[in-house]
Amino acid sequence: MYGMAHRALRQMMLDRLGPAAWAKVERETNTGPADLISLCVYDDSKTIALISASAAHLGMAVEDALRVFGRYWVRFAELSSFGPIMDFTGQDLVTFINNLDRMHRSVVLAMPDARVPSFELLDETRQRLLVRYRSDRSGLEMFVIGLLEGVMDRMGETGTVEVAARAETGPGTVIDFAILLDRT
Amino acid sequence: MKPAVTIRESQLGALFRAYIKVDASLVVRSAGPFFLSRQTEVVPGARLAELFSLRYDRLDEQAVPMETAIPGMADTPERLELFCKSKNIRLAGIVFSTEDGGFLLALNIVPEDFIIEGQGLHISDFSQIDASVPVLTLIGMQRALLAEARQAAIDLANAQSEALELLDRTQRLGRYIVHDLTNYLSIIRLNVANLAQSGGNAETSRAAIEAATRHVSDLVLSLERLTGHPDVEATPISVDQTIRSNLAFLSAALPSDFTLDFIGGAAQAAVRVGRTELVTMLTNVIVHARGAMPDGGSITISTYRTSEPPERHAAAPQDWVVIKVIHDGPAIDDETVRLMLDPQTLTPPEGADFPLRSVRTWARSAGGDARITALPAGTDICIHLPVSGDADEVELAPAAAPSAALPRMARTARVLVVEDEVHALDAVVEILRMEGYAVTPALNAAQAVEALAGADFDILLTDVVMPERSGVELAHEVEARHPRIGIILMSGYLPDESLLQPHWPMLRKPLDLGLLSQTLASTHARLEGIAF
Numbered sequence: 001m002y003g004m005a006h007r008a009l010r011q012m013m014l015d016r017l018g019p020a021a022w023a024k025v026e027r028e029t030n031t032g033p034a035d036l037i038s039l040c041v042y043d044d045s046k047t048i049a050l051i052s053a054s055a056a057h058l059g060m061a062v063e064d065a066l067r068v069f070g071r072y073w074v075r076f077a078e079l080s081s082f083g084p085i086m087d088f089t090g091q092d093l094v095t096f097i098n099n100l101d102r103m104h105r106s107v108v109l110a111m112p113d114a115r116v117p118s119f120e121l122l123d124e125t126r127q128r129l130l131v132r133y134r135s136d137r138s139g140l141e142m143f144v145i146g147l148l149e150g151v152m153d154r155m156g157e158t159g160t161v162e163v164a165a166r167a168e169t170g171p172g173t174v175i176d177f178a179i180l181l182d183r184t
Numbered sequence: 185m186k187p188a189v190t191i192r193e194s195q196l197g198a199l200f201r202a203y204i205k206v207d208a209s210l211v212v213r214s215a216g217p218f219f220l221s222r223q224t225e226v227v228p229g230a231r232l233a234e235l236f237s238l239r240y241d242r243l244d245e246q247a248v249p250m251e252t253a254i255p256g257m258a259d260t261p262e263r264l265e266l267f268c269k270s271k272n273i274r275l276a277g278i279v280f281s282t283e284d285g286g287f288l289l290a291l292n293i294v295p296e297d298f299i300i301e302g303q304g305l306h307i308s309d310f311s312q313i314d315a316s317v318p319v320l321t322l323i324g325m326q327r328a329l330l331a332e333a334r335q336a337a338i339d340l341a342n343a344q345s346e347a348l349e350l351l352d353r354t355q356r357l358g359r360y361i362v363h364d365l366t367n368y369l370s371i372i373r374l375n376v377a378n379l380a381q382s383g384g385n386a387e388t389s390r391a392a393i394e395a396a397t398r399h400v401s402d403l404v405l406s407l408e409r410l411t412g413h414p415d416v417e418a419t420p421i422s423v424d425q426t427i428r429s430n431l432a433f434l435s436a437a438l439p440s441d442f443t444l445d446f447i448g449g450a451a452q453a454a455v456r457v458g459r460t461e462l463v464t465m466l467t468n469v470i471v472h473a474r475g476a477m478p479d480g481g482s483i484t485i486s487t488y489r490t491s492e493p494p495e496r497h498a499a500a501p502q503d504w505v506v507i508k509v510i511h512d513g514p515a516i517d518d519e520t521v522r523l524m525l526d527p528q529t530l531t532p533p534e535g536a537d538f539p540l541r542s543v544r545t546w547a548r549s550a551g552g553d554a555r556i557t558a559l560p561a562g563t564d565i566c567i568h569l570p571v572s573g574d575a576d577e578v579e580l581a582p583a584a585a586p587s588a589a590l591p592r593m594a595r596t597a598r599v600l601v602v603e604d605e606v607h608a609l610d611a612v613v614e615i616l617r618m619e620g621y622a623v624t625p626a627l628n629a630a631q632a633v634e635a636l637a638g639a640d641f642d643i644l645l646t647d648v649v650m651p652e653r654s655g656v657e658l659a660h661e662v663e664a665r666h667p668r669i670g671i672i673l674m675s676g677y678l679p680d681e682s683l684l685q686p687h688w689p690m691l692r693k694p695l696d697l698g699l700l701s702q703t704l705a706s707t708h709a710r711l712e713g714i715a716f
Contacts (some may be wrong), residue, residue: 038332039325081331084300085324089307094700099307 070146
């Protein structure tokens with residue numbers, strides 16, 4: 001993943017447990033400032049190690065930590081210096097999801113090694129959005145649920161996210177997520 | 185004539201997000217998704233000239249009238265630019281004529297200044313083939329990275345500042361500990377030698393070694409804590425028990441014309457500091473008091489427990505143990521008091537205030553503080569330490585105070601030994617007496633000067649790091665007044681060489697007894713004009 005994720009994780013740990021806990025995570029995972037450059041692409045094993053170590057300090061299962069982190073990630077990106085790009089991507093749920101792939105395609109121009117996921121809005125009603133997530137990674141289902149919850153937070157929406165369908169396509173992941181909105 | 189290509193409205197909107205269809209009078213008939221997704225004034229029936237200008241500065245009177253310009257551009261490759269009059273929006277494209285006599289303005293958004301912030305534009309405002317999206321995104325990323333780099337530079341500067349502060353503090357604490365450690369090692373080595381020669385006072389040496397060994401062990405723990413050893417944490421100790429059981433050891437730092445009293449009022453209150461750190465700091469305070477009281481006097485150590493915090497911990501809701509050391513020596517002024525404890529004052533380890541400065545540094549590292557108050561007669565030194573519980577431990581047996589060394593037979597050379605650490609002084613004196621020297625001890629430079637005024641000496645053997653006046657200062661004075669006296673320095677530090685004379689031998693602590701003996705003999709031989 002790219003370093004912005006590492007920075008977000010660091011900020012989440014600083015917010016929740018303080019600098020001493022993050023210093024321990026850094027020691028345990030042999031992480032330093034060079035692993036925290038936002039637009040550098042790092043091996044996934046580094047990100048997984050950081051999340052696992054953080055989960056242990058948070059007293060959470062890794063899956064739970066992934067979901068919490070996904071939700072935090074959106075908030076972090078919004079408040080960081082990358083906030084304008086978030087605004088540019090969209091300021092309502094449908095626009096944001098529809099524009100994610102175009103935003104990612106632009107980002108990849110600067111980071112050719114980045115492996116970005118794809119989000120496609122398959123169906124839209126007032127109270128339900130069906131989003132297809134595609135990635136060549138696996139094991140990030142809970143992270144994506146957290147991300148979608150974070151996007152709802154950002155847009156001032158409430159609701160739940162659940163897995164509607166999973167497709168077995170060999171390597172990688174294709175999951176349809178249903179966003180059930182608390183709209184009347 | 186059938187058009188060569190038929191384009192549906194949805195396709196038109198995908199290619200030209202801000203297209204506008206107008207009739208021959210330039211009245212809007214329909215508009216693209218850019219306008220539909222917003223509450224704009226570009227709605228059917230609106231007059232184009234009221235919404236847009238052909239000039240960047242919106243000064244229409246200086247522009248070609250829109251009714252002339254747009255028909256003139258129709259079906260040509262000429263670029264049409266429209267500037268929204270009410271918003272900071274620019275549109276650009278080309279003009280087609282339509283079958284009904286109107287015009288299709290095939291327009292897209294041109295972002296102002298290529299900066300995302302504040303324009304309210306979304307990715308979907310741009311067509312799929314519009315390069316503005318990656319351009320704007322990359323510019324946004326570049327700006328974000330610059331902000332990140334700026335923050336990284338600030339973080340780096342802060343980290344550097346903290347590291348330098350930590351290094352400075354570590355160096356200061358390290359110097360204090362090395363100073364104390366060197367003294368204790370000297371005591372051990374000299375007393376071991378004393379025991380081996382079977383001629384000294386065995387009980388004195390045993391007690392000194394036992395006490396010094398215990399203190400050295402604790403100092404090592406202090407060093408490990410200082411260097412961040414993760415597994416080392418001080419066990420809470422009772423302040424009263426610790427002082428009481430080391431009272432004889434503390435008394436040994438004072439000549440016979442001093443009295444040392446202890447009034448323990450902290451009961452079982454325990455603090456999380458090293459036992460020897462506490463004893464060493466009290467020794468430093470007493471040694472300093474001793475230096476300030478050339479005519480002797482009384483020193484009282486008292487303790488009590490209080491919830492009233494020291495000044496710099498005003499908001500800390502917890503109990504404190506206060507250790508007060510009061511002496512009745514000459515008064516000092518407030519400025520001297522301030523300088524004594526000011527961490528910004530550069531005082532070398534051999535400076536007179538070194539012991540007191542180390543007390544404050546130590547107290548603060550333990551979470552407390554130390555202050556000094558000038559009294560009309562004497563000084564009040566007050567050390568606050570945070571209480572970490574109550575102790576119920578059994579103290580080690582108190583170390584016996586050393587008894588007076590037994591004089592041995594004298595030989596020709598008369599040696600004046602100056603050493604502020606009483607056990608080290610006793611040990612050196614005893615060893616030299618056993619070697620046949622006539623030895624006079626002095627605990628500081630003042631005592632040494634006093635001894636020199638009353639007797640003749642062949643050799644001055646002096647420690648360098650001492651309160652009040654350093655051994656180097658003493659050596660310069662002695663050489664000036666008594667040029668025939670040979671001078672030997674001993675220290676755990678290498679003093680500034682520019683302050684030394686090349687003919688002064690320097691012995692490193694812990695002392696190598698063979699080298700000590702050899703140096704004394706060669707110095708004496710040189711003074712006597714004997715080849716050695």
